[in-house]
Amino acid sequence: MKNFQYRYILIIALMLMIFNKGYGQRPLPDELLTNTIEGQINYIEEHTRIYENYRAIREDMFQKVNSNIMDSLAAYRNEIADLNIHISSLNKANDSLKNSLEDTTSDLQEVTRTKHNISLFGLEINKIVYNxxxxxxxxxxxILLVMGFALFKRNRFITNKTKxxxxxxxxxFEEYxxxxxxxxxxxxxEHFKEIQKLKGG
Structure with missing residues (x-):
């Protein structure tokens, strides 16, 4: 009878091993391969049982979901790192644009200031005053040119008149x-003739 019990236990153990091996080798469902993380967790919630506040999950399913979560986290971390680099680049570009805007504003103020002023001998003079x-x-x-021309004409007239x-x-004088x-x-x-007359007479 003891032998029978051992055989019975051995058969049950072998069946459990075969059953576990066959059960463990079942392919993973498509939901765990193609679905989102949220969809995978929903699938596990729907297809597993709770026993004394513990959920029984197949190890290969757990490892696949865990691997998918880790891959997603790594992808999100990489995306966050890329976004941080992009944000840093945008911040640098923003700072550069702010500096450029400040320089442009300063140049505009200088142009506006110099638009109404002109530099003469190192002095800033308002353009209206300069004009x-x-x-x-x-x-x-x-006026000096007109006066000079008038004086020239007058002097020429006087010179010509004097000439x-x-x-x-x-x-x-020549006639005189x-x-x-x-x-x-x-x-x-006449004097000579008079002298001649006096001598001759």
Missing amino acids: LIMLTIIAALI EDLKDLNDE RQSSRRAREKMTM
Whole structure:
């Protein structure tokens, strides 16, 4: 009878081993291979039993879900790292754009300031004042030019008049000199004739 019990136990043990081996070698369901993590957990909840607040899960299913979760976490960590690098790059670009905006704002303020001012001999002068000064200088130069031209015309007129007067005076003098010479010669001749008459008479 003892032998019978041993045989009975041995047969049951062999059947359990075969059953466990066959059960453990069953392929994993498609839900654990293709579904999302949430779908895989839902599948396990629906296809496992709870015994004394413990859930009995096949080891290969547990390992597959665990591997899928770890792979997803690694992928999310990589994605988070990539996003952090991208955020850092965007922050650097943002800082660069802020600096560029500050430089542009500063340049715009400088251009606006210099738009209404002009540098003259190292002094900043308002363009309106500068234009007034330039117009005054140009007007003064035009007035001086007109006055200079008028003086030139007047002096030329006076010079020409003086030349004409001098020529007239020279002509009068030459005429006077000629008439004087003729008068002297005539007087000399008359005097000579008188002397001749006195000598001859």
